Amino acid sequence: MRGLRIAATITYLLGAWAVPIHAQPLLDLEPGSTFIPEAREDVISREAAALEAQAHYGGRVLSVELERPDSGPPFYRVKLLSNGNVRVVNVDAQR
Numbered sequence: 180m181r182g183l184r185i186a187a188t189i190t191y192l193l194g195a196w197a198v199p200i201h202a203q204p205l206l207d208l209e210p211g212s213t214f215i216p217e218a219r220e221d222v223i224s225r226e227a228a229a230l231e232a233q234a235h236y237g238g239r240v241l242s243v244e245l246e247r248p249d250s251g252p253p254f255y256r257v258k259l260l261s262n263g264n265v266r267v268v269n270v271d272a273q274r
Contacts, residue, residue, distance in 0.1 A: 193221055221274055222245070222272045222273060222274075223255075223272055223274050225243045225245070225255065225269075228255035228257055228272065229243045229255075229257055231270050232259060237259075237260030237269075238259035238260050238261045238262075241258040241259065241260050241265065242257070242258045243255055243258075244256045245272060252271065252273050254269045254271055254272050256268075256269055257269075
């Protein structure tokens with residue numbers, strides 16, 4: 180019985196401190212203002228890059244890494260193993 184009281188007390192205390200997520204505003208906008216989201220680049224998934232490289236060159240995918248050079252568009256560096264040889268393929272990440 181004592182354990183039940185302790186659990187009920189902890190639940191009550193946690194409930195007193197918790198704020199429902201719907202009570203918190205997602206964005207702090209002034210009335211009448213419009214929200215313009217930040218421009219973001221569309222990048223394909225790692226899986227899509229791996230499948231594209233595998234479909235074109237065959238072999239087994241060893242690794243997929245997203246590269247974001249200072250100049251130029253982002254790309255995936257995909258390592259493939261085919262017939263005992265490792266091949267590195269660059270796949271355009273933007274679509």
